[in-house]
Amino acid sequence: MNETRIALVTGGSRGLGRDMALSLARKGLDIILTYRSKKEEADEVVKQIEALGRKALSLPLDMNAFSSLEAFVKALIIELKTVWQTEAFDYLVNNAGMGATVPFEKVTETLFDEFLNVHFKSVYFLTQKLLPHLKEGGGIVNISSGTTRFANPGYSVYASMKGAIEVLTKYWAKELGPKGIRANVVAPGPVETDFNNAAIRSNPQMKERLAGLSPLGRVGTAEDIGSVVAFLCTDEAKWINGQRIEVSGGING
Structure with a gap:
């Protein structure tokens, strides 16, 4: 009988994270997902995963509540012991995020600090705290953005933080490799989800413009991203390490 593998997906209650969690479950992994405030949405995803067996x-x-990370890790370990009789898991998907399109000259320190906490500082230290519980042979998948490669006005804060994550991933791949832990980045291009609903889903003109940037003639869907993340959390991807995989339909910038 194959050993059960467990993936932790932050921000797994909606959008890209929801499909990542479901795609991982379809690959035969058990899932722990996190949510910021919408427990009902998270519980619905849990039900869908359980329906997959x-x-x-x-x-x-x-x-954004940096001081709460320690309590989260303790709660996670309790659940691992209770449900799986272990203190370890196999894959960490750092997906939780927030979006905003704000011109550079209008960015406030408060907004900057929130983006810093959510997209970089908490990812850095949460992963550090979880490292003792990440199994040898497992992996980390960080979620970045196509906007680290091509500039999109209004994304200076978001893309800067994602750029930091991409550099950090290279260091994790180097430093955690001796522990048998891989680290990679998935960088989505324009995707139609509730994360950027105002920018794409409810703006047909913008959706058409972004779709025209891809040779495939459309914007991305959550399923386009989740399947790639799930692949990286399998033995088939065991020789992929320290890589940035852009999933943007071939946008050239």
């Missing part, structure tokens, strides 16, 4: 649970996690 996998175990799942959800835990609250606010990446």
Whole structure:
């Protein structure tokens, strides 16, 4: 009988994270997902995962509340012991995020600090705290953005933080490799989800413009991204390490 593998997906209650969690479950993994405030949405994803025959649970996690990370890790370990009789898991998907399109000259220190906490500082230190519980042979998948390669006005804060994550991933691949832990980045291009609903889904002109940037003639869907993340959390991807994989339909910038 194959050993059960467990993936932790932050921000797994909606959008890209929801499909990542479901795609991982379809690959035969059990799932722990986090949510910031929408417990009902997270519970619905748990039900969908259980319908696929996998175990799942959800835990609250606010990446902007940096001081709460320690309590989250303790709660996670309790659940691992209770549900799986272990203190370790196999894959960490750092997906939780927030979006905003704000011109550079209008960015406030408060907004900057929130983006810093959610997209970089908390990812850095949460992963550090979880490292003792990440199994040898497992992996980390960080979620970045196509906007680290091509500039999109209004994304100076978001893209800067994602650029930092891409550099950090290279260091994790180098430093954690001796532990048998891989680290990679998935960088989506324009994707139609509730994360950027105002920018794409409810703006037909923008959607048409962004679709025209791809040789495939459309914007991305959550399923386009989740399947790639799930692949990186399998033995088939065991020789992929320290890589940035852009999933943008071939946008040239």
